[in-house]
Amino acid sequence: MSHFETEAIRINASKSNQREHSAPLYLTSSFTFDSAEEARAMFAEEIQGNIYSRYANPNSSELIEKVCAAEGTESGIATASGMAAMFGSMASLLQQGDHVLASRSLFGSTHQLLTRVFPKWGISSTYGDISDIHNWEKLVQPNTKMLFIETPSNPGLEIIDLEWVGKFAVAHNLILVVDNCFATPYLQQPAKWGAHIVTHSATKYIDGQGRVLGGLILGRKDLINEVQFFTRHTGPSISPFNAWILAKSMETLAVRMDRHCENALHVAEYFQESKDLDFVKYPFLESHPQFSLAKKQMKHGGGIITLTLKGGLSRAQKFIDELQMISVTANLGDSRSIITHPASTTHSKLSEEERAKVGISDGLIRLSVGLEHREDIIKDVERALEKSR
Numbered sequence: 254m255s256h257f258e259t260e261a262i263r264i265n266a267s268k269s270n271q272r273e274h275s276a277p278l279y280l281t282s283s284f285t286f287d288s289a290e291e292a293r294a295m296f297a298e299e300i301q302g303n304i305y306s307r308y309a310n311p312n313s314s315e316l317i318e319k320v321c322a323a324e325g326t327e328s329g330i331a332t333a334s335g336m337a338a339m340f341g342s343m344a345s346l347l348q349q350g351d352h353v354l355a356s357r358s359l360f361g362s363t364h365q366l367l368t369r370v371f372p373k374w375g376i377s378s379t380y381g382d383i384s385d386i387h388n389w390e391k392l393v394q395p396n397t398k399m400l401f402i403e404t405p406s407n408p409g410l411e412i413i414d415l416e417w418v419g420k421f422a423v424a425h426n427l428i429l430v431v432d433n434c435f436a437t438p439y440l441q442q443p444a445k446w447g448a449h450i451v452t453h454s455a456t457k458y459i460d461g462q463g464r465v466l467g468g469l470i471l472g473r474k475d476l477i478n479e480v481q482f483f484t485r486h487t488g489p490s491i492s493p494f495n496a497w498i499l500a501k502s503m504e505t506l507a508v509r510m511d512r513h514c515e516n517a518l519h520v521a522e523y524f525q526e527s528k529d530l531d532f533v534k535y536p537f538l539e540s541h542p543q544f545s546l547a548k549k550q551m552k553h554g555g556g557i558i559t560l561t562l563k564g565g566l567s568r569a570q571k572f573i574d575e576l577q578m579i580s581v582t583a584n585l586g587d588s589r590s591i592i593t594h595p596a597s598t599t600h601s602k603l604s605e606e607e608r609a610k611v612g613i614s615d616g617l618i619r620l621s622v623g624l625e626h627r628e629d630i631i632k633d634v635e636r637a638l639e640k641s642r
């Protein structure tokens with residue numbers, strides 16, 4: 254096995270002895286031992302095996318194996334949500350007095366972690382602007398331990414040069430963590446460019462149908478062992494059911510992403526022709542400021558488009574209210590197309606100044622293009638644009 258699609262389908266780490274074809278669901282909190290000696294040896298980590306579902310479960314192991322194969326990472330941990338993965342990756346590898354350099358355009362809650370949670374434990378951070386990335390050298394402090402980035406960013410779709418940032422991390426001896434949620438391992442593998450840790454909100458494209466929460470922390474074995482110590486004893490474990498859903502979803506990730514990307518490019522091209530927009534941003538549109546970089550490190554442009562309608566906030570709200578099919582909800586990466594107004598929802602906890610710095614204007618709209626027929630998506634958008642004029 255070597256191709257992405259084949260491994261995502263054929264890895265079956267959760268196989269039982271019942272000759273089932275489809276992966277079974279292991280709803281059990283603990284696992285039995287054949288003897289007191291076996292229990293001792295497993296706890297001592299002299300032999301490998303399932304002990305307790307807070308540590309590992311066949312369903313989470315299957316999910317991890319599939320995503321590790323997809324990302325090209327050695328080892329991983331599945332968590333209850335994407336934020337548990339973001340928190341776990343940082344909290345386990347950092348200690349009091351450490352400093353994090355992070356790209357400014359981050360998921361809203363990751364921004365909250367760095368700005369309002371970690372300072373309580375003496376872990377500080379500095380945000381670097383992506384447009385000024387070649388000056389990040391000046392932002393590295395003697396106590397900087399980690400570089401945390403997101404590319405493409407949510408919701409600005411800014412692209413960070415992974416090759417450059419991988420070398421930068423090595424040069425400054427930093428642990429490079431990349432939140433690869435928007436791209437998915439199908440479109441981009443940050444470990445290939447030197448990321449030590451790759452994190453995911455599996456809630457998004459990996460689930461792909463808006464059913465369950467989940468997160469992933471993947472990377473180099475020695476680092477993941479440290480993270481594992483932390484997650485074992487703090488307990489952000491994924492439920493076996495959610496892991497089962499997500500492992501199944503991995504089997505269709507490639508075909509779903511192909512269609513998401515195809516639909517999104519088509520819709521982005523439609524918007525580009527529209528007179529109602531100030532701008533439309535999509536990584537694989539030539540008008541994207543980092544189009545060539547996106548082409549270099551991503552297989553396709555992804556499923557997210559951001560747009561700013563002429564007429565600011567009131568027009569944006571009117572447009573959203575006029576949509577008949579596209580859902581108004583805070584999720585993304587769903588089979589259903591979704592529209593979100595970041596300034597008043599996902600990024601509302603940021604101050605107006607912080608939002609301005611990451612380019613989230615009041616008129617900005619994020620469209621997660623789903624798997625409906627592309628002509629129906631455009632029909633809905635077209636009608637709402639007309640009605641909101």
Ligand SMILES: *Cc1c(COP(=O)(O)O)cnc(C)c1O
Pocket residue numbers: 334335336337339360362363403407432434435453454455456457466467468
């Ligand atoms: C949604 C999201 C998260 C958080 O994941 P949850 O599963 O909602 O906890 C983190 N990063 C990015 C980029 C996201 O889109």
